[in-house]
Amino acid sequence: MLYLVAIIFFPVLSVPKQSMLNVKQPDKEDIKPPKYRKDVSFEVGNTALSAWLYLPEKLSTPVACIVMSHGFGGTKDMILESYALRFVEAGMAVLTFDYRYFGESEGEPRQLFMISYQLEDYKAAIEYARNLKEIDSDKIALWGTSASGGYGVVIAAQDKKIACIVGQCPALDSQEDGKLALKREGIGFFLGLFVHAQRDMGRSRFGLSPHKIPIVGRPGTLAMIRAPGAFDGYSKFVSASFVNEVCAR
Incomplete structure (x- = not known):
């Protein structure tokens, strides 16, 4: 029970945001x-x-x-x-x-x-x-x-x-994708995602704000996608409406 309380309510699992908008985006009114x-x-x-x-x-x-x-x-x-x-x-x-x-x-x-x-x-x-x-x-x-x-x-x-x-x-094939990711990232990465998913699901049941993690990040950081080159690849196509985070569940 204490584990669940800590997971759901306490900010010990907060995840740093990984923003991609390093260049100021034009206002929508300025885009024709x-x-x-x-x-x-x-x-x-x-x-x-x-x-x-x-x-x-x-x-x-x-x-x-x-x-x-x-x-x-x-x-x-x-x-x-x-x-x-x-x-x-x-x-x-x-x-x-x-x-x-x-x-x-x-x-x-x-x-x-x-x-x-x-x-x-x-x-x-x-x-x-x-x-x-x-x-x-x-x-x-x-x-x-x-x-x-x-x-x-x-x-x-x-x-x-x-x-x-x-x-x-x-x-x-999500199963094969998972096997490749497991080989590349290791079991610790997936255990971390599981804990963050539990936090988000638990918070949703109590009507609390969602717990989010980055969609894409640099290798070694916590993100759904962190393969080499992924962050730089996404950055080339980033737009004003893109938000680099997703509900962890």
């Missing part, structure tokens, strides 16, 4: 969105998800649409737009979105990562795109990296109307 892009939203249950819809300038018939999403902890304003604009210039539509609890989408607690919820959000984004008059509902493609690349494979296996998927280094 591309002419192809407009802000849209759709709901999952009672939660509104923020999205960007990109459409070609001249539309005579419904076009194919690529639904794009990010990997672990990513937001729609992290480099996805560079790809979206190229697809739009080629005559296709693109829909990017933030998962619930992340970026500009609604949901509390903030920065809560749940695979089942993100799959629901992805499916809702697909349905939203299919119901747009500008979109050919038989030509929906999925494009994702890492976690979202894996989501695309799962969803396409269930939804036979998906025209194609593009999965860049998709997360397909």
Whole structure:
């Protein structure tokens, strides 16, 4: 019991933040969105998800649409737009979105990562795109990296109307990923994550603020991802809405 009390209530497990925003980000008011892009939203249950819809300038018939999403902890304003604009210039539509609890989408607690919820959000984004008059509902493609690349494979296996998927280094086998991480990081790393997860889950049961740890960190620090090069890699794509922390549960 004393162990649980210490884990849940006392700040002995506080984790230093690892901020990536070393350069001042421009204010949203100073950023001019591309002419192809407009802000849209759709709901999952009672939660509104923020999205960007990109459409070609001249539309005579419904076009194919690529639904794009990010990997672990990513937001729609992290480099996805560079790809979206190229697809739009080629005559296709693109829909990017933030998962619930992340970026500009609604949901509390903030920065809560749940695979089942993100799959629901992805499916809702697909349905939203299919119901747009500008979109050919038989030509929906999925494009994702890492976690979202894996989501695309799962969803396409269930939804036979998906025209194609593009999965860049998709997360397909969590067991094998875990074995590789265990070999690289050692058992102590996973025991540490377990303790922090217990703290977060315990605090949630008492209605307390979530306990968070960094999404990505430098080797040797406490973070969900701390492989060599990961921190510097993420830093290249960091955006104003990206928060480098996630609920430890």
